[in-house]
Amino acid sequence: MPPGGRSRSRSPLATETELDKAERRKERRSRSRSRDRKNKVDKSDKRRSRSPERRRRSRSKDRKKDGKHKHSKPSKKEKDAGGEDGELDEEGGAKTKVPLSLEELLAKKKAEEEAFAKPKFLTKEERAAEAMKRRQEQVDAQRKRIDEERKKQVGFLHKGKDPRDDRDRRDRYDRDRDRDRREDWRQGRGDDDRFKEPAEPAQRERREEPESRKELKDKEKELEAIKERYLGMKKKKKRIRRLNDRKFVFDWDAGDDTSIDYNALYKEKHEVQFFGRGHIAGIDIKQQKKDQSKFYGDLLEKRRTDEEKTQEIKRLKTVKEKENKRKHDDRHWMEKTLEEMAERDWRIFKEDYNISCKGGRIPNPIRKWKEANLPKDLLDAIDTIGYKEPTPIQRQAIPIGLQNRDIIGIAETGSGKTAAFLIPLLVWITSLPKIERKIDIIDKGPYAIILAPTRELAQQIEEETIKFGKHIGIRTVAVIGGISREEQGFKLRQGCEIVIATPGRLIDVLENRYLVLAQCTYVVMDEADRMIDMGFEPDVQQILDYLPVSNMKPDTEDAEDYEKMLANFNTTQKYRQTVMFTATMPPTVEKLARKYLRRPAVVYIGSVGKPTERCEQIVYMVGHQDKRKKLLEILQAGIEPPILIFVNQKKGVDVLAKSLEKMGFSATTLHGGKGQEQREFALASLKGGAKDILVATDVAGRGIDIKDVSLVINYDMAKNIEDYTHRIGRTGRAGKSGCAITFLTKDDNQVFYDLKQVIVASPVSVCPPELANHPDSQNKPGATVFKKRKDEKVFIQ
Known part of the structure; x- marks a missing residue:
């Protein structure tokens, strides 16, 4: 037992004395209550025995004695009834009631209504005072409501209070005090507890301590959240280890068997000899699966009809053809026929000839002249001229031109661009009847014009056109400077299918009515970038404005549709086809192409704008x-x-x-x-x-x-x-x-x-x-060059 402590157990004698005291206290309370009750009954009996007159006199005497009547306030009803009309009797102090007339009541009521309806002016101080008054009333009402709720709560708790709780609290207080003393004794803080606080407040503090800690933690979390929000604190990312990562252990445990790789007993295991076909218990799993699949196959074969059998034969044949086709994919594209060429072969073909295209629905290039679907007369002319193999620009531009599509060809010099735009033009002209051609070219002008920046280039194109034309009966006239205009006008009036011209002289001929372009449906601009550089852009635009507008292509997806363009290609009133060849593609040429070309196919050959690699x-x-x-x-x-x-x-x-x-x-x-x-x-x-x-x-x-x-x-x-x-x-x-x-x-x-x-x-x-x-x-002309500063050496003494 700790020093200064008190025993928690009570003796039987002390318990009996406390019980006796409680019983005696109860008896005294009951006797005093009965005595009070009896006195009240006696007083009420005496009050009943007195006569009414005596009671009135005694009441009046008491009021005079106390002075209550003198200082008592009249009631509200008395004020209303006797405030104006009634008068107090000076001798006896009694009220004289005077009846009010109906007219006075009505007048009073009307005056009150008028006063209520009439607006009343209030100063700023009065309005502020009224607002403060209303606010004070609201605060008082709220306080009153809170006080009432608090009283109700206290009454409810007091009502449910058990008298035995006081006794339990006293016992708990004693126990807590003894426990605290024991703890103090163990911790060596002394035995004297005179200056210690009672145990009950300390216990209350211990109960409140967790709540205060919780509030403190919440405040700290709130501060951290604010810092993270406004200061941008970096979150530490947890390293997530992949589930499939393997942790390689370089060391082995002492219990691991490391001799398994070196022991011959483990290397040369003895295989168990089974009977049958050498499998476990004579059962072959592969054979079982094979028999099972055969069983279901035979079952399906029996249930199939003749039509289903025919379809299955066709399906197997298709699968076999695909397999055979795959076997042939390893061959080079030169060893395959045109029908055997796959998409992969065409890609390899374009890579071999450095061909790249841009635009929708572009046809495949031609591999040989015989595969180009050209007329026989034109093929004979090509053979006679000596074109053995088509050049890269010819391989891709000719199939596009035969579809009546606009073309932008970007190729290096000497790549055969002249034949690339001449052959589709000649194919279309030869498809027209000769009699109609002779009549139309005299009245309506040529079918095609070819523009070149210089006279020499125009004459060179004329030479190439004459080589083809003399075999298929097509006439050509060159309209260039340095030659008599009248002589050129005479040749134009005789009629020709193709006109090759420089922009300046062609405008001169058009303005002097030597030439009309009423049926011109094929326009070629060779070396377009050179024409723009030489200042021929206004002349080119003026020439293109002379062309008829009725045969313009629609600027829709129909301009890329192979079937629609090909159907129109074989008619007399075909859409205008514009072909532009250039070595470079400056912005001015792009602007011209966007204005006059409809959904063109762009063909790139080699390195655009760069000198040849040879x-x-x-x-x-x-x-x-x-x-x-x-x-x-x-x-x-x-x-x-x-x-x-x-x-x-x-x-x-x-x-x-x-x-x-x-x-x-x-x-x-x-x-x-x-x-x-x-x-x-x-x-x-x-x-x-x-x-x-x-x-x-x-x-x-x-x-x-x-x-x-x-x-x-x-x-x-x-x-x-x-x-x-x-x-x-x-x-x-x-x-x-x-x-x-x-x-x-x-x-x-x-x-x-x-x-x-x-x-x-x-x-x-x-x-x-x-x-x-x-x-x-080292740098482009006009570029700003920042010179690096030399590294400074700082010597510290």
């Missing part, structure tokens, strides 16, 4: 005075003619050609200042072998096809990389290799960067160190 590019960094000396060294090296030399100015062309003639070289000139006859003579002498060198400006850089050009020399570097591309495109044509030499000076620094990129991209060319390391070749 042309070796060589660059020399020289001064202006050293150019002629370097040129003489190159020409004396024994290079086979023909050779093209490009100069930027007309005067420079003539000066260089004369100096070459003096040195013993056979040279001719070609530039814009020459007449048409002189231009034709210069090209014919170079093609015929009479001259070995052609000195020209950029007029000869586009579209002119001179066979077997072995060397191109840029005596003056072109002003932009596009012209440079077309210059060197005169060599390395039609699958042959070539060489291009360029002389660079300090004045050409604006082209250094682009030229370096072109040479680096060529697989057969090497960029010289002078150009590669030049400062102007």
Whole structure:
């Protein structure tokens, strides 16, 4: 038992004395209650025995004695009845009641109504006071309601209180105090509990402590949530281990058997010998499955009808054909027939010829001329001319053109674009009756016009068209500058199916009524980017506006529908077909195509806008005075003619050609200042072998096809990389290799960067160190260059 503690058990004697005291207390209370009850009964009996007169007198005396009548307030009814009409009697203090008249009541009521209806002005202070009064009334009512609810709650708790709870509380208090003392004694805090607080308040604090902790935790969580919301605290992501991850254990346990791989007993296990076919208990699982499938197959075969059997035979035949087709997929596309070509074969075919297309429902390319579905006369003409195999642009552009669809062909120079747009045109013209053709072309004009940027290119296209036309009876007229307009008008009035023209002279002929385009349904723009660069865009638009509008294609999906376009292709009133061929695709050409072409199919051949990969590019960094000396060294090296030399100015062309003639070289000139006859003579002498060198400006850089050009020399570097591309495109044509030499000076620094990129991209060319390391070749012209600062060294003492 702890010191200072008290025993919790009570003796029987103490219990008996407490019970006796309680019984005596009850008896005393009952006696006092009975005595009080008897006194009340006696008083009521005395009150009943008195007469009414005596009771009235005694009541009046008491009131006078207490002075209650004097200070008592009159009631509300008394005020209303006697406030105005009644008067108090001065002697006896009694009221004299005077009856009110009906008129006075009505007048009083009317006055009250008027006063109520009449608006009353209240000042700001009065309104504030009224609002405070109302607010105070609401607060008082709310407090009163809360007080009433609290009283009800206290009364309810007091009502349900058991007298025995006090006794239990006392016992609990003693027990708690004893327990606290024992704990203090154990913890060595002393035995004296005089200064300790009672156990009951401490117990209450312990009960309230968990609630306060909970509130504190809630506040902390709220603060964390606010910080996370406004300060953007990063959440720590838990590392989630995949369920299929394996934890490789490098060490083995002591109980693991590590000798299993080395023990011969485990390596050479003895197999159990079974009877039958060598399987467990003589049962072959594979044989069972085979027998089971055969059983169900025979059962289905018995239940099938003849029609179902026929369908099953067809299905098995189809499956066999597919399997056979798959076996043939390994063959090259050249070994297959046209019907055996699969989608995969066509993809390989396009990759082989570097063909890529854009547009909906584009047909497959042609592999051979015989598979192109061309008329026999045209095939004979192709064979006679000597076209053995179609070029990549011809393989893809001809099937699209035969469907009467608009085409945008983007191909490198010398890729056979002329035949690509001529053959579909000739197919359609030959499908028309000859008699109708002769009548229509005289009255309504030609069926097709072909626009070219230069006279030389127009004459070259005319030569190719005449090669085809003389075999199938089609007439062609070239409308170009440098020739008499009246002579060209005479040829046009005689009638022709195709007109080949430059934009300027064709507008002149149209304005002077030498030519009408009433039935022109085929328009070709060759070297469209060159025409735009030369400033022919307004002329081209004006020519296209001369064409009839009635045969325009619909700008819908019907323009891509093979069946509808092909059905219209075989009629006289066919839709207008516009074909555009270009080496590059600048924004101006795209704008023109969007305006005049309807849902075109775009065909890309090779690297668009880049020089051919078969042309070796060589660059020399020289001064202006050293150019002629370097040129003489190159020409004396024994290079086979023909050779093209490009100069930027007309005067420079003539000066260089004369100096070459003096040195013993056979040279001719070609530039814009020459007449048409002189231009034709210069090209014919170079093609015929009479001259070995052609000195020209950029007029000869586009579209002119001179066979077997072995060397191109840029005596003056072109002003932009596009012209440079077309210059060197005169060599390395039609699958042959070539060489291009360029002389660079300090004045050409604006082209250094682009030229370096072109040479680096060529697989057969090497960029010289002078150009590669030049400062102007490191960045594009006009680009802002930020120089790096040198690293500063800080010395700390």
